[in-house]
Amino acid sequence: MTLMSSNTQTDTKPEQNALGFSLPRTVASRIGIVDDALRVEKYLYTSLVALTKRQMHAIELQDTNLLLRVLTERQTVVDKLVAQHKCFKPYRNVWDQLVDGFDESTRARIEKSIDELRTMAEQVADADEKAAETLKSRKSAVQEELLGAQKTRTALNAYGNKKTGNTARFQDTQA
Known part of the structure; x- marks a missing residue:
C-alpha cells in the first residue's frame, strides 16, 4: 500500500472498524458514500415536502379522494426514506470513522x-401537526352539525308521528 497523501490512498481494500463493518479506505470513496446518501435523502425529503403541501x-378543499x-x-416516499435510513445506518454508527480525513470544505x-x-x-412535522389539527377541528364541526340535525329531528318528532314521504300516495294495482 502506497500513501499518496494524508487523505488519499491507492489501496481501496476496506478496513474493519470496532463494529466489524467494513469502510472503504479511500477518502474519496467515503465521500462518495456520504454524498450519494445525502442526495437520495434530499430528493426524498423534497418529495415529502411537496406532498405535504x-x-x-x-384538506382545505375537503376533497377526501384527493x-x-x-x-x-x-x-x-416514507417507505423509501425508511429503507434509505436502514441502508445508511451502519455508516451512521461509525460516523467519526467515515468522515475521518474529510477536508474542512467537504465537512462544511x-x-x-x-x-x-x-x-x-421539521417542515414536514410542522405541516403534519397543522393538518392533524385542521382535520380534528373539521371532525368536531361535523359532529356538531350531526348533533344539531339530530336535535332538530327529535324536536320535529315531538309534534307527532306524521309520516311524510315514506309511503306511496298512489299504488299501481291491476284489477
Whole structure:
C-alpha cells in the first residue's frame, strides 16, 4: 500500500472498524458514500415536502379522494426514506470513522446538507401537526352539525308521528 497523501490512498481494500463493518479506505470513496446518501435523502425529503403541501391543499378543499391519493403517494416516499435510513445506518454508527480525513470544505458542505435535511423534516412535522389539527377541528364541526340535525329531528318528532314521504300516495294495482 502506497500513501499518496494524508487523505488519499491507492489501496481501496476496506478496513474493519470496532463494529466489524467494513469502510472503504479511500477518502474519496467515503465521500462518495456520504454524498450519494445525502442526495437520495434530499430528493426524498423534497418529495415529502411537496406532498405535504398537496395534502394540506386537499384538506382545505375537503376533497377526501384527493387526500387519500396524496397520502398513498406520501406513504411510498416514507417507505423509501425508511429503507434509505436502514441502508445508511451502519455508516451512521461509525460516523467519526467515515468522515475521518474529510477536508474542512467537504465537512462544511456535508453539514450544510444535513442541516437542510433537518429543516425539511421539521417542515414536514410542522405541516403534519397543522393538518392533524385542521382535520380534528373539521371532525368536531361535523359532529356538531350531526348533533344539531339530530336535535332538530327529535324536536320535529315531538309534534307527532306524521309520516311524510315514506309511503306511496298512489299504488299501481291491476284489477
